[in-house]
Amino acid sequence: MIGWYVHHHGWGHVTRMQAIRPHIDDDVTVFSSLPQPASLPARTTWVQLPSDSEPVVGSDGVHREAHERGDVTAGGALHWAPLRHPGHQARLAAMADWVAVHPVSAFVVDVSVEVTILTRLLGVPTVVFAQPGDRTDAPHRLGYDLADRILAPWAAGTIEADGLADHDDRVHRVGAVSRYDGRDRDVDGRPDVDGDERRVLFLSRTLDAPRLAATIELLTADGWIVDTAGAGDDDRVADVWPLLCRATVVVSAAGQNGIADLAAAETRALVIAQDRPFGEQEHTARVLAALGLAVTVREDATPTEVADGVRRAAAIAPGWQAWQATGAAARAAAAIEEVAA
The missing domain is CATH 3.40.50.11190 (Rossmann fold)
Structure with a gap:
């Protein structure tokens, strides 16, 4: 036992x-x-x-x-x-x-x-x-x-x-x-980064409500389709896997489970490290950036900086195999x- x-x-x-x-x-x-x-x-x-x-x-x-x-x-x-x-x-x-x-x-x-x-x-x-x-x-x-x-x-x-x-x-x-280890990836449902449809998923509370709204407005004006999951008070999603798989870019905090899920889905990501004891998320974000697995911005980044980070993240091809999910x-x-x- x-x-x-x-x-x-x-x-x-x-x-x-x-x-x-x-x-x-x-x-x-x-x-x-x-x-x-x-x-x-x-x-x-x-x-x-x-x-x-x-x-x-x-x-x-x-x-x-x-x-x-x-x-x-x-x-x-x-x-x-x-x-x-x-x-x-x-x-x-x-x-x-x-x-x-x-x-x-x-x-x-x-x-x-x-x-x-x-x-x-x-x-x-x-x-x-x-x-x-x-x-x-x-x-x-x-x-x-x-x-x-x-x-x-x-x-x-x-x-x-x-x-x-x-x-x-x-x-x-x-x-x-990752809780999604071994689950089939719906790669056919993911928009082509070079195509007309670009979709961004804001996963969990990485931004406060005013900055999230302003960032969404900027990206929508630029032609992005925006999804959210757990980013606000009323958008919790029981199973975020389909959203992860169809997103061009996912905006996520740098918690261990969240990053593991990004690796399992092999998705492009913008990571915003949250303030946690012992500098846990800042440490993880630095490693992700150094390995070229994700674009990162500061926790206090402006909506313009976050929107720019999403665009930059769309241009990378992360080798998530290195994260060994x-x-x-x-x-x-x-x-x-x-x-x-």
Whole structure:
């Protein structure tokens, strides 16, 4: 049996689990503060954990934020370990209790240094996911030191992660894990970049509403057909694959899952890195630009700069094979099962 911790910021971590899970031939129990997804693969159990960041009522009846109750980093040794927080204590206890009564062969952590410490202290072989950016701080180093296996969801020779420098014997660079890996590409539906129809897809919230509207106006005036998916409040799309496949250019943030999906669709892209902890997206965007896989602009780019970036992206022919999305989910599963064997 395999345990799996899914971080609750955004949906990227659960999306990655859902991409890898079908390739694992074992029971999996997932722990997360996120609510259970609408569908789960067979032999998968979801345990929703309490929040570890909500305000706590003290003995004086006053609501206080977690960081107001004391040092949440244990002097910089950890990222988040709030003092005397019932939710934090209950979530760690839930995982420890589960380990105590189940034959756990491995525990996957995506991502949390504190959960990595917990599972390794419980004597469970632990697999952690690495992330781009500057991960050389003390908590990240400790998490990598404790891991039995480190999965880097990028191809060798792409992301240079200084935090992994001393752990090469345990790092598996499996390639970019996409939920669409193996799905047929509708290449016949993609407009010819030299033809009359040019179509751009704005994927997720890369621009605020006023800049998005102004950019769309510029591109529409230039003859582009514009699609959006998750770029606003009312345009969520359950399955963006057809939109990815028919777009001449996709405008995307530089999150790991989003870029993996671009690679799976082999589409031209304009990437706008969002401000994230440890410079994760800025790091990824620099690599994409250096490898010629995407055009990039600053997060605060003007509508004119974004529209120009879309036009420039239409002129490149990215070699997404270098990002190694094909087979990445299966390679990650194989590395997990190797630890669990």
